[in-house]
Amino acid sequence: MTDLELLAPARTADIGIAAIDCGADAVYIAGPEFGARQAAGNSIEDIGRLCEYAHKFGVRIFAALNTIIYDDEMDRACEMLFRLQDAGADAVIIQDAGLAMAVRSYGDGPKGTARTSGLKIPLHASTQCAIRTPEKAAFMESLGFSRLILERELSLDDIRAIRAAVSCELEFFVHGALCVCYSGQCYISENISGRSANRGACIQACRSLYDLIDETGRKLVSNKPLLSLKDLNLKNRLEDLAEAGVSSFKIEGRLKNMSYVKNVVRDHSLALDALVRKYPEKYRRASFGRIAGGFIPAPDKTFNRGYTELYIDGKRGKWASSGAAKSMGETAGTVISLSPDFTAIRLRPATSSLKLRNGDGFCFVSNANEVIGFRGDVCDGMTIRCKPVPELKCGMTLYRNIDTAFEKELETDMPSRYMDVRLSVSGNDGILSVSAETADGRTWSGTLGENAEPAKNRDGMRKTVISQLSKSCGHYSFSVEEFSANGLPFLPMSVLNAFRRRIADELDRMPLRTRQLYRQDGNPEKACSFISGKHMSYKENISNGKALELFNALGAADVEPAYELEQKEGAELMRTKYCIRYQFGKCPKYHGEKWPEKLFLENNGRRFALHFDCRNCEMAIINPQSRT
Numbered sequence: 001m002t003d004l005e006l007l008a009p010a011r012t013a014d015i016g017i018a019a020i021d022c023g024a025d026a027v028y029i030a031g032p033e034f035g036a037r038q039a040a041g042n043s044i045e046d047i048g049r050l051c052e053y054a055h056k057f058g059v060r061i062f063a064a065l066n067t068i069i070y071d072d073e074m075d076r077a078c079e080m081l082f083r084l085q086d087a088g089a090d091a092v093i094i095q096d097a098g099l100a101m102a103v104r105s106y107g108d109g110p111k112g113t114a115r116t117s118g119l120k121i122p123l124h125a126s127t128q129c130a131i132r133t134p135e136k137a138a139f140m141e142s143l144g145f146s147r148l149i150l151e152r153e154l155s156l157d158d159i160r161a162i163r164a165a166v167s168c169e170l171e172f173f174v175h176g177a178l179c180v181c182y183s184g185q186c187y188i189s190e191n192i193s194g195r196s197a198n199r200g201a202c203i204q205a206c207r208s209l210y211d212l213i214d215e216t217g218r219k220l221v222s223n224k225p226l227l228s229l230k231d232l233n234l235k236n237r238l239e240d241l242a243e244a245g246v247s248s249f250k251i252e253g254r255l256k257n258m259s260y261v262k263n264v265v266r267d268h269s270l271a272l273d274a275l276v277r278k279y280p281e282k283y284r285r286a287s288f289g290r291i292a293g294g295f296i297p298a299p300d301k302t303f304n305r306g307y308t309e310l311y312i313d314g315k316r317g318k319w320a321s322s323g324a325a326k327s328m329g330e331t332a333g334t335v336i337s338l339s340p341d342f343t344a345i346r347l348r349p350a351t352s353s354l355k356l357r358n359g360d361g362f363c364f365v366s367n368a369n370e371v372i373g374f375r376g377d378v379c380d381g382m383t384i385r386c387k388p389v390p391e392l393k394c395g396m397t398l399y400r401n402i403d404t405a406f407e408k409e410l411e412t413d414m415p416s417r418y419m420d421v422r423l424s425v426s427g428n429d430g431i432l433s434v435s436a437e438t439a440d441g442r443t444w445s446g447t448l449g450e451n452a453e454p455a456k457n458r459d460g461m462r463k464t465v466i467s468q469l470s471k472s473c474g475h476y477s478f479s480v481e482e483f484s485a486n487g488l489p490f491l492p493m494s495v496l497n498a499f500r501r502r503i504a505d506e507l508d509r510m511p512l513r514t515r516q517l518y519r520q521d522g523n524p525e526k527a528c529s530f531i532s533g534k535h536m537s538y539k540e541n542i543s544n545g546k547a548l549e550l551f552n553a554l555g556a557a558d559v560e561p562a563y564e565l566e567q568k569e570g571a572e573l574m575r576t577k578y579c580i581r582y583q584f585g586k587c588p589k590y591h592g593e594k595w596p597e598k599l600f601l602e603n604n605g606r607r608f609a610l611h612f613d614c615r616n617c618e619m620a621i622i623n624p625q626s627r628t
Contacts, residue, residue: 002247003515004238005286006272007062007171008265009253011037013046016061017053019261021417022294023269025287026060028093030254031084034065034077038200040254044087051088056475057289057417058440058514060090064254066126068198068543068562069096078103085121090517092121093149095128095184095198097540098547100143104522122146122519127173128184128198130539132158134165139530141166144522149173149250151183152232153577155314156244163245169518170245174234175264175299176252178310178319180206180227181574185539188573188621192606198541198562207325208603209369212580215598223369226580226601228325233299233307235271240312242275242283259410260302266415267297286515288439290477294415301406303327311577316590316617320583326371328363329401332356333382335364335394345384347398356384361402366391373401418477421507423469427485430454432465436478436503441513444506448499449489461488468496473504528554538562538571571623573608579619581612589614 008024010016016027029050032041051061063084069077081092081103094100103119125145131137132151140148147169150162154172163170179186186197188205195201206227212220234241238249249272251264269291276283305321305328332354333347347356356379363373372392378385392398424435430452435445455461465488466480478500532555542548543562551559581587581595588594599610601621609622 001281002242002283003286004242004272004276004283005060005248006265006269007248007250008261009176009251009256010050010261011040011254011256013042013050015258015261016050018258018414019265020054020057020059021291021415022262022266023273023291023415023417024059024265025285026062026090026248027054028062028064028250028254030064031080034067034069034073034080035200035254037064037254044083047084047089048087051090055088055512055514057419058287058512059289060287060517061088062091062093062124063089064093064126065099066093066095066128067200068196068541069099071544071546074099074102074544074546081119085119090121091124091147092119093124093126095126095541096544096547097143097550098542098544100145101550102546104144122517124171125149126184127151128541130182130184131162132182134161135530137162138165139527141168141520142523142527142530144520146517146519147171147248150246152178153182153311155311156240157314159241159244159246168520169247171248171250172241172246173232173252174238174241174249175232175268176256177305178229178232178308180229180576180578182576184541185572186574187571187623188608191573191623198543209325210601210603213600213602213607214596215600220595220599221584224323225321225325227578228305228321229310229319229578230306230308230321231304232310233304234309234312235268235299237309237312238268238271238275239278247286256303259407262295262410262414263297263302264299266291266294267299270297288512289417289419289475290439291415291417292477293413295409295413298406300330301403303401304329316579316582318583319578323365323369324371326363327401328365328371328399329361330399330403332362332398332400335392335396335398338392338394342388342390342392343386345386345389345392345398347382347384349382354382355405356382356400357404359402359404360400361404362386363399363401364392364396367393375402417475418472419475421476421478421503423478423480423503424482425465425469425480425485426482427488430487430489432485432489432491434469434499434503436507438476438507442507442510444503444510446499446502446506448495449491452489452491455488455490458488461490464493465491465496468493469500471500473500474508476504476507478503524554530554531556533557536560572611572620573623575613575618575620577618579612579617580610581619589617 005025007026008019010027010029030040054061123145124147125140127149131148149171152173189203190196193203209223210226211222308319331350333349336348337346360376374386374389376384376386420439422437426433431449433447437443470479536551536556536559538560541562585591586593586595601608611620
């Protein structure tokens with residue numbers, strides 16, 4: 001039986017709790033520092049609060065500590081790992097190989113407590129580790145990583161090959177924003193602004209507008225988000241991914257708001273439930289708890305740049321987000337008239353079911369390729385009254401990116417998560433024996449009815465016992481599955497309710513029978529076989545003495561530490577499976593046409609050379625000449 005896990009993002013503990021209520025089997029969240037999203041840090045206390053709630057249902061909490069670490073931060077990062085473990089985190093996601101080595105030998109934990117047994121929780125290799133080949137996967141496993149978070153650009157065949165090469169868990173992104181570059185190897189943000197993506201400070205240069213020019217300066221494409229991809233959505237491919245060996249399905253979005261996380265998690269949880277129902281002998285959910293009630297998810301109504309399945313079938317497609325790098329939402333319709341002061345807009349709706357409401361948010365792409373948004377103050381049929389939007393023209397497509405009615409539903413109609421408890425009631429001589437079993441396998445038994453008078457209406461008492469015990473209490477949902485009794489005591493509803501609360505209290509005192517996460521230690525001999533004699537480039541992001549020591553010990557021929565890349569002329573700032581020539585139908589292999597060999601991206605006077613590696617079907621962005 002394979003446990004399948006839906007892994008949700010959480011910017012905050014409260015968003016994490018909402019994700020759990022919507023069906024997440026695990027949540028990933030950052031601590032106070034060293035997370036790959038600087039704006040998504042959380043206190044240790046908040047992570048502890050999230051862990052306490054999650055563990056009621058066997059939901060796992062993974063702490064993201066996945067930036068590169070500098071030498072003067074190593075002790076602090078190690079201490080942070082132990083503090084996260086003490087707070088209840090079930091695993092930690094890291095990128096830095098030096099940190100993985102350092103934490104295993106770290107002597108003193110917080111407050112000077114001796115750490116003689118080392119870190120107990122598993123280490124997961126971040127997607128920032130750029131794992132896209134069986135060889136790299138096997139190497140990362142040999143370092144002691146219990147789970148590998150794979151590159152997004154892989155095909156099912158690529159995943160199967162990695163699955164055959166390793167025995168550890170595999171995690172794969174199934175929804176959310178796509179970096180155009182292979183993860184962990186994007187240096188364009190640092191080159192432009194000094195803000196490193198590997199330090200959680202990416203400026204998202206891939207969402208900027210660029211001109212595509214040839215070496216003569218001729219513009220082939222003007223002012224477009226040429227590196228911005230659509231969002232990933234593999235909800236309909238969960239079965240294929242599970243068959244290929246993926247057990248954790250990850251949703252991107254540690255900077256996303258609560259409504260996004262609720263909507264997307266609920267949508268994918270329902271899809272995963274359907275897969276488990278289809279193959280009950282093969283799969284089960286990795287956590288416990290039944291989700292009841294709540295809103296109906298609608299992923300098209302939440303943040304997205306359009307959806308793609310990327311390279312999952314090993315085929316290229318039109319992956320770019322076209323004219324806009326922002327979320328456009330659903331198509332509302334076409335502008336057919338405008339008032340002279342641009343405050344009244346008349347639409348021809350895209351669908352007959354479209355209903356506009358006061359406060360809905362709208363956007364459009366202007367003639368200058370800018371995404372402009374506004375609120376509809378008053379929406380009457382297909383007429384929108386708003387503040388002036390002079391950039392809007394008749395014939396333009398208008399999108400609705402905020403559906404106020406749906407946002408209200410997400411806020412007010414939340415599902416509830418319950419741990420099911422089966423009750424069996426039997427009785428003799430006027431005393432009832434009750435046994436309880438939770439979905440995770442905890443059991444309890446007790447009696448009631450001692451010293452009670454016999455019930456005069458036995459049939460009525462039987463119905464009362466069943467109805468009063470078959471209710472919820474806290475996060476438990478009780479149901480009487482078996483009932484057999486010879487003679488019933490008279491039991492007031494207050495006594496039955498108190499007894500139900502007693503069962504809940506007793507169950508709370510028992511540890512959950514959790515499904516163990518995979519954990520393993522490293523294999524230095526195997527690791528050495530992968531590294532011995534090899535050149536380790538700056539793409540390994542070696543940024544501290546521990547990582548340098550590790551690769552030297554493994555027999556690397558030479559190691560190139562990370563440094564300021566703008567000083568290295570000709571270095572790759574990013575490499576990507578996406579290709580601009582293919583996107584515009586100018587690929588010599590697929591389309592029989594080609595643009596000039598030398599092409600450049602230009603933005604605000606900065607020019608970046610493009611290199612087309614047709615043998616590997618990849619594109620690279622090259623550092624401009626060194627600045628002095």
